[in-house]
Amino acid sequence: MDVKDIAKKTLKIEADAIYALIDRIDENFKKAVDLFMKCESRVVVTGMGKSGIIGKKIAATLSSTGTPSVFLHPAEGVHGDLGMIMKGDCVLAISNSGETAEIVSILPVIKRFNVPIVSLVGKMNSTLAKRSDCVIDASVEREACPLNLAPTASTTVSLALGDALAVALLESRGFREEDFAVFHPSGALGKKLLLKVEDLYHTGDKVPVINKNELLSRAVIEMSSKGFGCTSVVNDEGQLVGIITDGDLRRSLEKYQNIFDKPVYEMLTPNPKTISKDALAAKALQIMEEHSITTILTVDEHNRPTGILHLHDILSAGIV
Numbered sequence: 001m002d003v004k005d006i007a008k009k010t011l012k013i014e015a016d017a018i019y020a021l022i023d024r025i026d027e028n029f030k031k032a033v034d035l036f037m038k039c040e041s042r043v044v045v046t047g048m049g050k051s052g053i054i055g056k057k058i059a060a061t062l063s064s065t066g067t068p069s070v071f072l073h074p075a076e077g078v079h080g081d082l083g084m085i086m087k088g089d090c091v092l093a094i095s096n097s098g099e100t101a102e103i104v105s106i107l108p109v110i111k112r113f114n115v116p117i118v119s120l121v122g123k124m125n126s127t128l129a130k131r132s133d134c135v136i137d138a139s140v141e142r143e144a145c146p147l148n149l150a151p152t153a154s155t156t157v158s159l160a161l162g163d164a165l166a167v168a169l170l171e172s173r174g175f176r177e178e179d180f181a182v183f184h185p186s187g188a189l190g191k192k193l194l195l196k197v198e199d200l201y202h203t204g205d206k207v208p209v210i211n212k213n214e215l216l217s218r219a220v221i222e223m224s225s226k227g228f229g230c231t232s233v234v235n236d237e238g239q240l241v242g243i244i245t246d247g248d249l250r251r252s253l254e255k256y257q258n259i260f261d262k263p264v265y266e267m268l269t270p271n272p273k274t275i276s277k278d279a280l281a282a283k284a285l286q287i288m289e290e291h292s293i294t295t296i297l298t299v300d301e302h303n304r305p306t307g308i309l310h311l312h313d314i315l316s317a318g319i320v
Contacts, residue, residue, distance in 0.1 A: 013144040017153040024137045031134045032118045033168045040088030043069040047094035048102045050151040058162030065170045074102035093119045096154040098126020198277040201307040217260035232305045233268045239303045242268030
């Protein structure tokens with residue numbers, strides 16, 4: 001058989017296995033979600049071999065979507081790791097056969113802890129199924145492996161059911177985009193929703209400032225020394241009255257001669273855009289894009305410049 005046909009057949013077997021789950025989402029699934037919602041501590045996921053690998057992914061997905069979860073290797077469990085199970089936990093056990101020796105061997109201890117067990121099993125009359133408080137049918141008609149031996153469709157089904165549980169719990173908890181960002185602070189979404197202007201802006205002596213009565217030549221020196229391509233302009237009380245940018249200089253050179261002997265107030269752009277230091281950096285980026293500017297200033301309650309944020313600062317932080 002052509003390798004493309006083999007791939008298509010494999011995908012169809014696994015797709016059909018997942019599709020068959022839809023009609024099996026019943027009261028048992030709802031009971032599992034209810035048990036996890038009532039769980040006072042963590043969901044302890046356990047599985048052996050390929051099911052264990054799937055279990056690790058499920059535990060990671062649960063944790064990142066608002067349901068604290070850890071993975072327990074059942075073989076290590078009988079050698080001391082069962083100590084990680086605490087009062088208030090729930091267990092999610094994964095086994096296609098439901099007879100995995102390492103899992104079956106730890107069930108009496110888990111029961112002694114009075115911890116509820118939810119299982120994903122392929123055989124509903126198995127030992128694991130019979131000893132579980134809630135059983136979700138994860139059976140498949142056949143594996144995608146032509147020998148019907150290697151865990152393929154069965155592990156895909158377990159993974160899909162784990163995702164279904166995680167999403168159901170996410171919705172039940174009212175988990176929001178902002179909550180997701182808290183658990184993913186290094187991701188683009190986390191940075192977008194968590195990083196504020198004050199986390200990225202430049203303050204103190206790094207802020208370019210010039211008095212409106214100074215000569216433009218002094219403004220050029222301030223702009224060059226601070227490296228932002230602009231300078232804020234203040235009055236004698238230190239209050240922001242305008243800004244001078246590289247663009248202002250270019251336009252002035254086209255209009256006038258000897259512009260560097262002119263006072264700053266004749267060349268400034270009044271009412272520059274400002275933003276609160278407590279605002280999200282993503283909001284600053286939005287303002288920059290809307291007004292085609294590359295810098296934005298922050299001011300205090302007296303309208304005195306306190307900081308400056310450059311577009312490069314935002315892009316370098318990964319907020320895109």
